[in-house]
Amino acid sequence: MLSEKEYKMNDVRDLVIQTKSENTQCVSASETGKLFVVGDTHGDIDSEKLSDENFPEQSELTKDDVVAQMGDFGWIFHPLGSNDIQNKGLSWLASRNYTLVVVPGNHENYFEIFNLPIIEKWGGKVRVLSLPEGDIFFLERGEIYTINGKTIFVFGGALSVDNAERTLGIDYWKEEIPTWSEFNYGMDSLDKVNWKVDYVFTHTCPMNIIGDVIHKTIYTEGRFKDPVSEYLFEIYKQIEFVEWHFGHFHTDVRLDYSDTDDGIFHCHYNNKPLEL
Numbered sequence: 001m002l003s004e005k006e007y008k009m010n011d012v013r014d015l016v017i018q019t020k021s022e023n024t025q026c027v028s029a030s031e032t033g034k035l036f037v038v039g040d041t042h043g044d045i046d047s048e049k050l051s052d053e054n055f056p057e058q059s060e061l062t063k064d065d066v067v068a069q070m071g072d073f074g075w076i077f078h079p080l081g082s083n084d085i086q087n088k089g090l091s092w093l094a095s096r097n098y099t100l101v102v103v104p105g106n107h108e109n110y111f112e113i114f115n116l117p118i119i120e121k122w123g124g125k126v127r128v129l130s131l132p133e134g135d136i137f138f139l140e141r142g143e144i145y146t147i148n149g150k151t152i153f154v155f156g157g158a159l160s161v162d163n164a165e166r167t168l169g170i171d172y173w174k175e176e177i178p179t180w181s182e183f184n185y186g187m188d189s190l191d192k193v194n195w196k197v198d199y200v201f202t203h204t205c206p207m208n209i210i211g212d213v214i215h216k217t218i219y220t221e222g223r224f225k226d227p228v229s230e231y232l233f234e235i236y237k238q239i240e241f242v243e244w245h246f247g248h249f250h251t252d253v254r255l256d257y258s259d260t261d262d263g264i265f266h267c268h269y270n271n272k273p274l275e276l
Contacts, residue, residue, distance in 0.1 A: 033064030033148045035276045036098075037201070039247040039268030040105065043074035044089055046270075050096075055272045061097040063134070066147055067273050070247035071105025071156055071203030076112050076129070077171075095133035101126070101147075102138045105203035105248060106158040110175035113138055122147050124154075139201070141178050142186030144193055150276065151197040153239065155186050158204035158248055159226040183231055190239060199276065200244040205265065206233040213267050214249050243276070 041047040048054055050067075075089050093100050104113055116127035116138060124143035129136045139145065139154045146152075157178050166172040190197075205213065207229035236244075243264045255265040266274065 033066065034061065035148045035150055036065070036067045036273035037245045037266070037268060037276060038067055038069050038273040039252070039271070040072035040250065041069060041074055042072055042107065043077055044085055045074065047075075047089065049270060049272045050093070057273075057275075058097050063097070063099050064148070065098045067096075067098045067100050068139075068147075068152075068201055068245075069100060069102045070201065070245060070268055071103050071158070072107045072247060073102045073104065074107060076109050077107070078109070080112050080129075090129070090136065091131055091133050094129075094131040094136050099134075100136050102136065103154055103201050103203055104138060104156040106160045106172070106176040108173070108176070110173040111169070114175065121145075141182045142189050144189050144197060150199055151193065152199045152201055153186070153190060153197045153235075153241070154201045155228075155232065155235070156203050157182075158228050161226075177227060178231075186231075186235070190235070195238050196240040198242050200235075200239065200241050202228075202232060202244070202246045204229050204232065204248045205244070205246045205267065206236040208233050208236070209255060209265060210249075212255055213253050213265075214251060 038049060039046075041050070050058075052058065075086060075093065077083075078086050081087065104110070113127060116129055118125050118140075119128055120126075121128075121137065122145035124145045125140045126143075127138040127140065129138070139156065141155050141157060144151060144153050155178075157176050160166065160172050160176055163172055168174065204226055207226070210229065241263055243266060245266045245268065247268050249267050250269050251267055252269050252271045253265075253267040255267075258264055268274065
């Protein structure tokens with residue numbers, strides 16, 4: 001296991017290469033339901049895509065069906081129980097026919113999320129928010145889950161490029177950037193499946209495709225310098241996958257590099273949940 005002293009952030013390439021092994025196999029499981037992915041919701045700001053009107057398919061779903069939200073969930077931003085709008089939104093989401101899972105992004109209250117209890121589910125550790133209406137699950141960085149027959153590597157978090165305009169512990173949290181232990185854990189998990197999965201779920205994306213996702217904005221430079229995107233770029237160079245799904249960039253884009261064996265990427269934002 002590598003320590004923080006051995007590597008600086010610009011040495012993530014070596015971190016990935018030196019911890020990769022090639023002696024294990026990918027796991028699989030039988031399919032029991034459907035799987036959807038959806039982009040940033042930002043609390044009540046961008047959650048309309050989950051309404052009955054915009055996502056009518058949900059009327060036919062059950063709790064065996066899973067909707068995976070790609071971060072900047074925003075429905076745990078205030079301390080739990082302290083905000084009426086947040087309370088009602090969480091209750092509504094927990095009451096849906098499907099099961100909601102979240103890949104935490106950067107605009108999340110990590111103090112509250114990291115204080116949720118941890119259980120084992122879908123072959124990995126998850127945090128669970130239990131409400132009278134149902135449960136909402138938060139996927140852990142570096143875990144590999146098997147959800148409805150699909151193997152998924154998950155790695156949340158991203159750099160908030162507007163940190164200077166925010167207050168630490170109030171509207172941004174330092175845990176948005178993973179620890180070295182979490183970076184290492186992700187690679188250890190991939191070792192166990194020979195770096196081969198069906199899907200990758202993250203909040204941001206590998207830094208090499210950011211330019212294809214967004215046009216130049218005032219935040220473009222900061223997004224390229226995100227240590228999570230840098231880490232994911234090194235993961236990308238090693239991992240075998242079918243599709244990579246993420247949010248963060250407030251756009252809906254599908255990038256198909258399959259003709260060069262580089263996979264398919266989906267950035268999600270305004271569109272309704274996409275079934276995989």
